Amino acid sequence: RKEVEQDPGPFNVPEGATVAFNCTYSNSASQSFFWYRQDCRKEPKLLMSVYSSGNEDGRFTAQLNRASQYISLLIRDSKLSDSATYLCVVFREVRGAQKLVFGQGTRLTINP
Amino acid sequence: GAGVSQSPRYKVAKRGQDVALRCDPISGHVSLFWYQQALGQGPEFLTYFQNEAQLDKSGLPSDRFFAERPEGSVSTLKIQRTQQEDSAVYLCASSLAGALSYEQYFGPGTRLTVT
Numbered sequence: 359r360k361e362v363e364q365d366p367g368p369f370n371v372p373e374g375a376t377v378a379f380n381c382t383y384s385n386s387a388s389q390s391f392f393w394y395r396q397d398c399r400k401e402p403k404l405l406m407s408v409y410s411s412g413n414e415d416g417r418f419t420a421q422l423n424r425a426s427q428y429i430s431l432l433i434r435d436s437k438l439s440d441s442a443t444y445l446c447v448v449f450r451e452v453r454g455a456q457k458l459v460f461g462q463g464t465r466l467t468i469n470p
Numbered sequence: 471g472a473g474v475s476q477s478p479r480y481k482v483a484k485r486g487q488d489v490a491l492r493c494d495p496i497s498g499h500v501s502l503f504w505y506q507q508a509l510g511q512g513p514e515f516l517t518y519f520q521n522e523a524q525l526d527k528s529g530l531p532s533d534r535f536f537a538e539r540p541e542g543s544v545s546t547l548k549i550q551r552t553q554q555e556d557s558a559v560y561l562c563a564s565s566l567a568g569a570l571s572y573e574q575y576f577g578p579g580t581r582l583t584v585t
Contacts, residue, residue, distance in 0.1 A: 366510070401577060402513065402561075402576050403576070404573045404574070445512050445513075454525055455518060455525050455526035455528070456501070456518060456525075457515050457526065457529075458503070458515065458574065459515065460505075461512050462512050463511070
């Protein structure tokens with residue numbers, strides 16, 4: 359079982375729709391949580407950090423549930439430019455060694 | 471400004487050849503990370519440097535993989551006696567300090583194909 363699990367999709371949704379992705383992580387020592395975006399044949403880029411209190415950045419809302427070890431991302435009023443792979447990422451540090459652990463990614467296509 | 475750069479962008483190697491992949495991090499970034507990304511998968515951690523010190527190499531898949539950062543800036547990932555299963559995109563990332571406090575900036579990657 360992978361440490362960070364995501365539904366790989368693909369998700370195909372019409373422009374303007376709301377779409378939600380979920381992610382679960384197995385290591386309770388995970389300290390910080392992120393969503394990264396990766397366009398086809400490009401490098402990953404940080405989309406947003408995720409906090410227990412929930413955080414919003416424009417059309418994007420991220421939420422963390424530590425008790426359930428569950429992370430979510432909500433995209434409202436989706437745009438064609440939102441088409442990408444969304445990577446759920448957890449950070450942990452063990453004896454000074456720092457590591458980002460990535461999920462498989464969820465592929466999203468927004469259709470006109 | 472200049473981001474993380476990697477070279478070569480594409481590399482085709484015959485099975486058994488040695489390859490060297492280079493990463494130039496953002497100037498002044500203390501931390502440097504290498505990841506391996508297979509097709510359809512997320513990046514998998516390989517190794518982590520803080521300045522010239524390699525603090526974690528637990529992700530290196532075998533002793534054929536070796537990474538160095540001798541002067542605390544440019545890093546090289548070397549793969550000896552390449553195998554077909556080594557075919558992947560190798561991503562380098564750097565951050566100002568530790569991965570927790572600062573965003574990791576990724577380079578464009580080197581796409582390695584072993585034939």
